Amino acid sequence: MNHNYFIESMPNIDSNSELREPQILAYQAIQEHFVQNKSDEHAVVVLPTGVGKTGLMGIAPFGISFGRVLIVTPQLVIKDAVLDSLDPDHPQNFWLTRGVFSKYEELPAVIEYDSKTSEWELNQADIVILNIHKLQERLDNALINRVSHDFFGMVIIDEAHHSTAPTWERTLEYFSAAKVVKVTGTPTRSDGEEIKGKFVYKYPLSQAMASGYVKSLERIHYVPDKLYLTLDKKDGTVYSVEQIRDMNLKDEDWITRSVAYSKECSLKVVQESVAILNEKRSTGVPHKIIAVACSIWHAEQLEELYRGLGQEVALVHSKLKKDDLDTRLKAIENHKVQVVIHVAKLGEGYDHKYLSVAAIFRPFRHTLPYEQFVGRVLRAIDKEEAVTEEDNIACVVHHKELGLEDLWKFYKEEKEKSDVIKFIDREGESFERLTPTKIDKMTGEVFEDAGGKLERDSFINTELLLERERRLKEENEKINRLREILPTVPEEALRQMVRREEEGTAAAKILRPDKFITRKKRNLDDIIKKEMVPEVILDYNVSKEGTELGDSKLFSGRSYKWIPQRIRNNAGMIAAYLEFRVNELVGNSNRNTWGPEEYEAALGHVDDLYEHLRRVLDSEFRKEG
Structure with missing residues (x-):
């Protein structure tokens, strides 16, 4: 195993037009920190959600790390997203799609660490990716109990605002000889603790918006003409919210909690979010709402409201079984739903660029979770796909009495600053740690009069917003x-x-849906069996009846070893590989249940898979061009 892979490789980084400017500048800052300045201090990089943190992690070790690289993520959703982007076997892996390397055999060896990972796999790896829980010393099979302290030349911490927690600190202490890179889009914690290290590069959200790397942002909140509440559900006396505040009858937490759980207040936000969504989807882009609820019970009430307006909903929470969660996530990815409601599940790290409307139904008390939720709608729609400027303007919608004014102000002002380091790296300032308190869960009944209005507040006056006005x-x-x-x-x-x-003219109505599906199925089958498989057989000069392709790396993964074992000819192996992986990416192996959305997704996936297949075979047959 060549432990100098990252030093000896020749990636295309500094002059690569496929990489984003902040990725290149952040890489150069990391290189200057460790190589030119020979610093042992942790390097901290701040990149907003959607700008390219995973890509940066993919290029950061080159020319810097002497030895393997460990990438640590804080949760499974983030780990899976990072693994998909950096998996050499994935058709859309970062290094090839962004031109960092042009050949499959140039890529680093990547593994996901789990309890079944063998010593051989660890020793063969250039990059090891895992969730932080796999590092806990109390577990016998924890990575930290299986490798030496100098096993890694670099440790990369994703979402580094978690890195002051004990498990993270123990990990960095154990691998103290390694260079440490901390990457985050949220450079502050709710408890006020600072991220340890030198901030070598930061890229402001306002600049990311101006550059079109993320969506522009505006807020729309519903302002009722009058809001009335009861103090006790057994007492029908109602008070205006102004009376409650003036008479100090209840505190702000009680008011915001009552509004959050009020079906009447929620319905106004549901209606407005759906109206915004319908306007956005008129372009043909499959925009979606992501809504955040206080609890699973609360989320179920919101689901009922959205379904009452004809919306398909995916409700995601921590109590779901893995299979149920995977099914719902696939429904989101394949555009089977218009609304995603989550309860403490799809926060940081979940990326789906079509989330464009953030509907808030819970009071946020701290900046960090608020920023993380709003960040879900910031990932930009590709310029080639966006039809109008509206496709890259995200909306935050909530009831005015949820008490989010200060958080919006913070979000708006802080992300416009050019120097976030001054806010974070305040020498000598102490922070009061949060302490557990008894939570009052009582609420009052809430009533609104028939009037009300919507107020709009733009995050930054970008060109997109100006174009919309025009x-x-x-x-x-x-x-x-x-x-x-x-x-x-x-x-x-x-x-x-x-x-x-x-x-222009409207899309044609499908008058024979039975024949439509049949044509879609035949089209997919023809592409694989009548175009792709023959091209492979002829281009690589292999016999269709032969079996030599059974030794290809295509079938080395655990999920694909069965193909050459069950199918004893080259043509069948290639067809089975493409068919199986298409079904895998669509998330449904039973094509009898496929509709137009699944076939459209499959037709998009199959080209990427075929390109990946040819890259692998090119590396094995040393085929030029």
């Missing part, structure tokens, strides 16, 4: 001209006439 102004001018010709037609009908003119 488009709406132009649209209103056309409506006014139409109104002169058609004075009796309602305004909404005029607006739809203008938009249909701009969008």
Whole structure:
């Protein structure tokens, strides 16, 4: 095993136009810190969600790490996302898609550590990826109990605001000889503790928005004309929220909690979030709402409200069995739902670029969880896919009386600062640790009068928001001209006439859905069996009846070893590999239950899989071009 892989490799980084500028600049800052400055201090990098933290982790070791690299993540959702991006066997692995390397055989050997990982696998690996729980010393099979303290040349901590917890600190103490890189999009903790290390690079969220790496952001909150509450459900006396505050009858926590659990208040936010979603989805992009609830019971009430408005919902929480969770996550990825409701499950690290409306139904008391939730809607839609500027403007929607003003102000102002280090690295400042307190869960009944309004607040006046203003102004001018010709037609009908003119003809209706599905299935089968398999057989000069492809790395993974064992010819092995992996990525092996969405997803996946297959075979057959 070559332990100098990261020193001897020749990646394309500094002049790579496929990498984002903050990724390259962060890499150069890490290199300067450890190589030029020869520092032993931990290097801290701040990159907002969606800018490319995983990609940075993929290039950070090159030219810097003498030895293997350990990547530690704080939870399973993040670990799976990192592993997918850096898995050499994944069709969309970062190094090849971003041109860091051009050949499969140049890639680092990557493993996911678990209790079944063998000594041989550990020794063969260049990169080991695991969840922090696999490092706990109390577990006999914990990595920290199986390898020497100098086993790794670099340790990369993802979501580094967790790294002051005891398990993280013990890990870094054990691997103290390794260079440590800490990457985070949230450089502060709820308890005020600082991230240890030198902040070598930070990229502000405002700059990420201006550069189009993440969505622009605006807030819309519902403001009732009057809000009334009861103090005791047994007493029907109602008080306005102003009376409760003026008379000091209840504290703000009680008010915000009562509003959060009020079905009437929630319905207003549900209705507004769905209205925003419908507007966004009119472009054809599969935008979604992500909603956060106080509890599983509360989430189920919200699910009922959204379903009442005709929305398909995926409810995700920590009590779900793994199979149920995987099914719901696949439904999100394959656009089978319009609304995702989560309870402390899809926070940091969950990435789905079509989450564009953040609906808040719980009071946030601290900045960190609020930022992490809002971060879920910031990942940008690709420019090639976005139809209008609206596709890359995210919305945060909530009731005004949830008490989120200070957090929005913090979010807005802090992310505009060019120097987040001054906020974090405050020498000598002490912070009061949070202490457990008894939580009052009592609420009052809440009533609103019929009136109310929506207030809009933009995060930053980006070009997207300016373009939207221009488009709406132009649209209103056309409506006014139409109104002169058609004075009796309602305004909404005029607006739809203008938009249909701009969008062109509507998509054709599927009049024979049975034949539609049959055509889709035949199309997928033909692509695999009549195009891809013959090309492989001819291009690599192998016999269709032969078995030599059974030794390919394609079938080395645990999930694919069965293919050459059961299918004894090259053509069948390639077809089975593509068919099986397509089903795997779609998340449903029973094609009899597939609808249009599954076939569309499959047609997208199969090209990526075929490209990956050819890269692997190129490396084995040393095929040029």
